[in-house]
Structure formats: structure tokens, C-alpha cells
Amino acid sequence: VTLNNSNYKIIGNSDTCSYNINQKELIITSLDYSKTYDGLSYRSFLCTVDGLASTDAIEEVCAVTYDSSATNAVNHGTYTIRFTLEQRSKYKNYNISTVYGTYTINKRIVTLSWGETTFTYNGQNQGVVVESVANGIAGENVLSTITYNSNEINVGNYTRVASLPSNSNYEIASGTELCSYRIEKRNLVITYNDQIKTYDGKIYSNYTYTQNGLASTDKIDEVISLFYEGEGVSKINAGSYGFNVQYDQRAK
Numbered sequence: 001v002t003l004n005n006s007n008y009k010i011i012g013n014s015d016t017c018s019y020n021i022n023q024k025e026l027i028i029t030s031l032d033y034s035k036t037y038d039g040l041s042y043r044s045f046l047c048t049v050d051g052l053a054s055t056d057a058i059e060e061v062c063a064v065t066y067d068s069s070a071t072n073a074v075n076h077g078t079y080t081i082r083f084t085l086e087q088r089s090k091y092k093n094y095n096i097s098t099v100y101g102t103y104t105i106n107k108r109i110v111t112l113s114w115g116e117t118t119f120t121y122n123g124q125n126q127g128v129v130v131e132s133v134a135n136g137i138a139g140e141n142v143l144s145t146i147t148y149n150s151n152e153i154n155v156g157n158y159t160r161v162a163s164l165p166s167n168s169n170y171e172i173a174s175g176t177e178l179c180s181y182r183i184e185k186r187n188l189v190i191t192y193n194d195q196i197k198t199y200d201g202k203i204y205s206n207y208t209y210t211q212n213g214l215a216s217t218d219k220i221d222e223v224i225s226l227f228y229e230g231e232g233v234s235k236i237n238a239g240s241y242g243f244n245v246q247y248d249q250r251a252k
Contacts, residue, residue: 033101035105053093105169190245
């Protein structure tokens with residue numbers, strides 16, 4: 001400190017004084033962001049700045065670089081938006097605190113379209129299946145990742161449930177994951193053959209028949225047990241006789 005007034009003189013150490021300019025508190029916060037899965041990465045994250053001096057621009061203080069764990073993320077999940085700061089000319093004027101945001105990639109909702117819901121019994125596992133998936137990303141075969149509850153074999157009404165793996169980027173729209181279907185009875189035609197023999201003094205018992213419609217997995221005695229009634233079953237003498245065929249139901 002100097003004086004322009006000649007009547008006074010500064011003595012001692014009172015002509016100098018030290019002072020400090022303390023760093024200004026600055027908080028940089030990465031904003032939360034969420035989107036629906038689209039098969040693409042996202043790199044346009046934003047930050048807010050709290051405490052920047054009105055005379056400064058953030059570019060004079062630091063440059064923000066986001067961590068690749070967020071910028072390269074593609075699949076469904078939750079990620080932390082971390083970042084690093086590159087010092088610029090006014091960086092040392094601030095005491096900087098950082099707050100990381102959250103990046104959420106939500107599952108994409110797809111709608112299922114089911115196929116044929118009526119089947120004829122064939123002795124094998126059967127069940128309605130999904131024929132197409134709406135709202136999937138082009139080039140991604142969501143259909144092939146669908147799994148179902150158990151198939152059914154026997155005649156009856158059933159409900160099929162479709163599901164996707166827990167780590168899938170997709171979620172089935174509510175109401176389209178279930179489908180009712182029915183397995184109907186199979187037509188089975190049994191034709192009893194006319195029988196001819198030469199008189200031999202014995203009761204005839206070698207009756208024969210043909211069937212049409214039996215499932216390839218089944219045997220006729222699993223379906224019905226045949227037995228014969230009527231006058232023909234006990235006749236011995238020459239003549240023409242009629243007979244009736246009856247059956248008892250079996251397991252199938």
C-alpha cells in the first residue's frame with residue numbers, strides 16, 4: 001500500500017496484507033435417463049451444474065467424459081452414469097463434487113399372436129404355439145426364445161402359457177401370454193368282416209375285423225375290448241347267421 005499524501009509516512013508492516021480467494025463449491029450431477037430397449041446404445045447423457053460463477057462457462061472449468069459402462073450399454077437393465085472430468089483453465093477455482101445418475105433400459109413389450117387352437121387326438125404331445133410376435137426389433141428372432149408349459153396328449157380343454165427368459169430384452173404384453181386350445185376325439189371306424197366256413201361240427205370263433213383311424217402310437221386293445229353276441233356265435237350247422245359286436249372301453 002502506498003500513500004499519495006506527503007504529510008504521512010507508513011511505518012512498520014502495515015503497508016502489506018495477505019488474503020485468500022477460496023475455491024467455490026461446484027456440484028456436477030449426471031441426469032437420470034430411461035428408455036425402452038431398441039437394440040442401440042445411447043450416448044447423449046446430460047449433466048446439471050450447480051455453483052458455477054456467473055462469469056464462467058463450464059467448458060472453461062472442465063470437460064465431462066461419460067464412462068463406457070453406460071454409453072455402451074444395450075441390453076435391458078439398470079446402469080450407473082459415471083463420468084470423469086478433464087481439467088480446463090479455471091478448474092482450480094472450484095471444489096467440485098460429482099453425483100452420478102441412473103440409466104435404465106426397460107424391456108420392450110411384445111404382443112403374441114397364436115396359431116391353430118383345435119387339434120385332433122393323435123397319441124402325441126400337442127399344443128397351440130405362437131405364430132408371430134409384434135413390436136420386436138427387426139432382425140431379432142424373439143419367436144425362437146419363447147417357451148411353453150407342458151404339451152398335452154389326451155382329449156380335453158387346456159391353457160397354454162408362453163414365457164420369455166428372465167434375461168430377455170422383451171416382455172410379453174399382458175393378456176397375450178395365455179391361449180386356450182382343445183384336443184378333440186379322433187374318428188375310429190371298425191368294420192367287422194363277413195365270415196364263411198365249411199361245416200366242421202364246431203362253433204366258429206375266429207371272427208375278424210378291420211380298423212381305420214387308430215393313432216400310430218396306440219393299439220386297438222388300449223382303446224376297446226371286443227366281444228361277440230347273437231345267434232351266430234353258438235351255431236354249428238350249415239346256414240346264414242347274424243352276430244353283433246360289442247365293446248368295453250379301455251384306457252384310451
